[in-house]
Amino acid sequence: MQVSLSWLSTHLDLSSYTVPQLSDLLTFAGVEVEGIEERGVSTDKVVVAQIKSFEQHPKADKLSVCQVDDGSGKPRQIVCGAKNFKAGDKVPLALPGAVLPGGFAIKEGNLRGVDSLGMMCSGKELGLGEDHGGLLILSPDAPVGTVFNKLYPADVLFDLEITPNRPDLLSHLGLARELAALTGLPLKGQRDYAKAATPVKPATSNITLEAPASCPLYTARIIKGVKVGPSPEWLRLRLESIGLRPINSIVDITNYVMMEMGQSLHCFDQDKLNGGITVRMAAEGEKFLALDGQTYELKSEDLVIADSQRPVAIAGVMGGEETGVTEVTVNVLLEAAYFAPSGIRRTSRRLGLSSDSSYRFERGIDPQQVQGGSELATKLILEIAGGTAEDVVHVAGEAPALVGEVTLDEKRARSLLGTPDMSSDEIHAILTKLGLTLKSSGTDESLWTIPTYRLDLQRSVDLVEEVARVIGLDRVPSRQAAVASPVEAADRTYDFAMGLRQTLASRGFFEAQTLRLIADAQLADSLGGGQGVAVKNPLSEDHTTLRPSIVPGLIATAALNIRQGLHRLRFFELGRVFLALPKGGSREEERLAVLLSGPVAPSSWHGRETSPADIHELVGQIQNLTRTPIEVRPAKENPANFLLTSELRSGNRILGWIAQLHPARAREISARHPVYVAELLLSALRQGSTGPTKFEELPRFPGMTRDVAMEVPADLPHAKVAAFFATQKHPLFVCAEVFDVFSDPSGTKIAKDRKSIAWTLTYRSPDKTLETPEVDAAHTAILSALEKSLPATVRR
Template sequence: MKFSESWLRSLVDPKLSSEELSHLLTMAGLEVEELDAVAPAFTSVVVAQVLEVVKHPDADRLNVCQVDIGSGTPQQIVCGAPNVAAGLKVPCALPGAELPGDFKIKVAKVRGIESSGMLCSAKELGIAEEASGLLILPADAPVGQSIRQYLDLDDHVFELKLTPNRADCLSLLGVAREVGAITGAATSLPVVAEVPASIADSRAVVLDAPAACPLYYGRIVKNVDAKAPTPEWMKRRLERSGIRSISALVDITNYVMLELGQPLHAFDNTRLDGAVHARMAKPEEKLLLLNEQTITVDADILVISDDAKPLAMAGIMGGEESGITLETSELFLESAFFAPKAIAGRARRYGFGSDASHRFERGVDFGGTRRAIERATQLILEICGGQAGPVVEAKAELPARQPVRLRTARAEKVLGLPLGADRIAGLFKGLALDFVQQGDDFLVTPPSWRFDMEIEEDLIEEIARLYGYDNIPSPAPQARMAMLRQPEAQRPAYRVRQMLADRGYQEVVNFAFVETQWEADFAGKTAEADLIRLANPIASQMAVMRSNLFGGLIANLVTNLKRKQTRVRLFEVGRTFHRDAAAVPVAGYRQPWRLGGLAFGGALPDGWASGGRKVDFFDVKGDIEALLAPAALRFEKLVHPALHPGRAARILLDGVDIGCVGELHPEWVQKYDLTAAPVLFELDFAAIKAVVVPVYTELSRFPAVVRDLAVVVDRDLALQALFDGLKQDLPGLVTDLQLFDVYAGKGVPENKKSLALRIVMQDTQRTLQDSEVDAAMQQLIACLEKTFGAQLRA
């Protein structure tokens, strides 16, 4: 909501500076987003009249002007403006004036002719960015008056950033009402008298959709002069409210909308056939709007029509074919109340909006609908002339104003203030609220302009606003506090993040809604039934909910590579979304927390000792094992749509699948223009936060025996399968079993490989004998030969 301060002060004038008023409005919940002067500072510029214009003798583009500045003696001024002419009234900067840009005016000679001042354009005064010539003033402008006073250039423009619930402040009337309630200043709100009908012409109004349009006023005004000029005071107020002056009739409807908050519409009455209807659109009905867009009106759109055709999208935009022009002499003026639910979202569906829809979808004062049409009629007759017919009213059931109970004790408890019933009653009177006091309680009936008062908390908020948020004390909280137990088997989420940061990863936060193609590439979801599609996405590339975190991480990597980052480590903690009929708390959709990560580039930061080795599967596998230590993980071969078919693994914890790790699939490396394949992982976040509680195990004081064993096995044999088989028949003396070498080639049969195992044996009570060690080794060898067909390597 944008308006000029002088307009507001004509309705309510508190003894506050502009800055103080701005702060007060902001602290009352009406945030002042901008407060700007309408013109920069300048001095000694007055209204002047050009008396005579002659060509400069030595310059083709200059004129020598005799100018009346109100001093009784004409001044000679040299001017190069193309539109200067005798009889015009224009701004004149006198000698000694200081214009914007630190431009000082002096008596000077221009091509040998003395010039005592300068005739000014709007650009030179700082009130316009561009100007093609002098600023032409109205013929009745008083010569000699300060231009700042005449054009009200000491004014300021307020721009409010209103929350959707405060539609009542989308008008000067609403803002003035608020200022009066906050400051206690007397308000001089517009008094609108009914304009008596001077002609009998009228048009019937029919409410075919009374739930969407329960109130409609219409009036015919004939013999108007649509070419009449808009008064300068109205034009100035409109322009400072961000609305361009178009024509007198259009300007009047816009002015009343800003003044009273009621959008109006004027139809060319000669283009209407029969009665005016407020109805829902018919199938495949088309309408050419004022913005020159032809639309097919949906069935849930409320339209205004006559007996033959649609005329306008109700509460949103009028139609071109029934709109007023400079040739209009007879109009049908509309002032109506449209239910917010019937207007909300309809304009955005067609890709446009309007000041009217902005107000109607938030709620317009249905108690002021008649007042608005009378005010508009009054202004039309004053500016454009004409005769007004009677006001035709069509009325159905208006929104019920249900009383809301406020308990004084409850308000005092919530706000922490000793208010008292008398103080609350005074605040309610300032807001012009209708209430009945019952002891210390109040039964408040919301006025017709407030759609946001429905529960007790709404009234408590009003009390807080008027009392002043900055006047409410902020004492230190006092409470009996006890330290909560931190379960030993549960790791805090921040600790997981810290562990990853310690290993060189940086956290990212991505949108949970992603591109449809990402779900196909990284989750293998191509069928529409598999996707969780958004009904109203904020952008076309954010149309579905993600089922894994890979897409966002790849996009982050692409962004980093474009910025010449060669080593990237990223992780994200976020929800993924899956269809599940048994899911809670959102029925039909399971939303687990997941931890995703990505590693790309060098295994170590660049340096003399880094060796230039690139990160691989096993580096990231080590990070995952460190993250879940001391838990023992299993890694099994995995086929995943996002990962390399031979370099990806499923991660198992105690036999439960908790995630996956692997290189990005070569196809996606090429598609997303990556220079190499990153390594990705995704884990169940709940599993990571669960910690294995350490159990004490006695450490041996006796030396360990280490033996190495090399065996030849089938090349396809997985190491994990070999370890699993050995552990089922592992001698009790063996405390550790590790692989330290893999070899295939010369000396090893084809389709075979050599595995070198290191076996560590130890006892906590005694030193092991060679015979015991040899027996344990023979047992291991026998297990390898029997279970896996292994042979000792010579």
């Protein structure tokens, strides 16, 4: 929210506070100051000047030597680099001694041998916008010699982030009330607009309230004979000071009232309405043409303001183009209402349509100030646009009572704040400054009536928080009240995921973080099966589906890095995927995805590029993440964008999937080497990594190896042979590794339906150095068991 310091100063005198002091005051009170912008100049050494004549600088093509009238009676010579002026233009002139925003001091100077006695300024140099392409050309009516800040008063703009629980601060009056409580300064005017003098008239046939749950209170006042035109200068300056663009006097007044007191209003052209006003829910599929020129399709859950023929406004969000106020409007209907926040928020989010009004309505406004907002707007319309207002306000429904009385446990308040020395009188004074009214007081308790604009004060602890904000947290002593909590499942899950990250990072992989929303075209890059969950109201074509796999994001990351010249790719990501269920609904899973491509080792000046990694390299990297052996089995389905799609299993448990990106898809992302990807189920991976870590002492005695070659059927999976060796319990047998596979499709050297596999078997004793007969005996026993267990013939 943009807040003008000069506007705030109309409610209380802040002249004794500097801008940094006000910023700190708001920050420590819980109002975040996101930015501070100084606009205009406060110095009286910037004046209106008129350019009488100019000529090119004798020694610089891009400079002009100007003779200007600054109102002193003597011409002043200025060297200027701008080109957007002509003789007779009036411009701001900074005289020597002036200090411009940013601390830029103006002095008399000499540019290429020509004296320059000041500087003609652009809007940006004066803090009046970002345009620095030329001089700020002023109105021809601006009097020469006038101090510039009388035409454009200096101001300070605060950019505030208001938390959702404080809708009362979304106006200058609301923020002034807050500052009055924090500083102790008195407000210059009223604290609120809850009291209105205009009598009300219950609505009859002219207003019909069909949805009282969504709109408990609706008021309308007709003003006839208005003359719509430009707003007066004071109103334009007020709106422009906070970044609002003036439109016309009627619309500007409603915007002013909204930013002044927080009540959003809307004006209809009365002559464009057909019949009375009906506040109702929209018909399913009903169309509405809004002020932004867009046509919106409404649903039955949307609240609209309608006449007898069609909707004329989306309640609390935006008015209609067909009934908007224009320069030819003569009679207006001024709407002021209270709308239920949940309905406004739902409609605004679904339509993707947000306005200053919806921003306030969906957070909650003060229903007791609805009529006061209408009365203030009516007063300004009559003063600025003329006309005659009806003597009464037509009202349908009644204002809901959203606040009441709260009992403050003062003894508990002192205990929570850690300030036992705080007296009841001090607590009462603070709450009174905040606008609360003391109804009764006892020894340790007091009863307070909450002002209608403080919707967030509902409990005793809310009042304690208010006291803490005003006295400042520096007065609240710090105490260590936390205790160590036992390790829970969430902690173990986090630690396991962090361990995976550290392991992969230590092996040269880089963690990626991609969006959970992907485009429909990326679904073909998904691994692991499952359908994605479509987004009902996507923000763009690139974010239409909740991802069913992390792999599409990694492939997009790989493509981006390839375009930047990187071809050795090592990426991983831990995240959540979303899978649609066959009977409706969805479920979520935590997964780990890994992508690998390019040379096994980084390039070096003293060696050639190593061979590219293959799918076995990726299997090995995954094996290092779990303590249980991994078995690779062909998958039942092979997605179109992948080759060699396989399941990764540990016993009967599926760990995930692994595949090679199809060469055609790899060419689309300009990959120079094969691209391999894997996606693992984090829960399954963790099951294989539970239990304490076990370490073994390094062997003290040497081992002995024996090689064995065997013929097996060509279709015998390698996993079965590996599983056989893994189950051998001979005390001297340590491990087995395959080192050669041979087959001959021609059948010349070995039958077509056979293949030869060669393994190296390692033997070792933990107690002594083995002798040859001992190793031979163990080796013979294992080979005999091999031939009995598998259709293998050992080649001796």
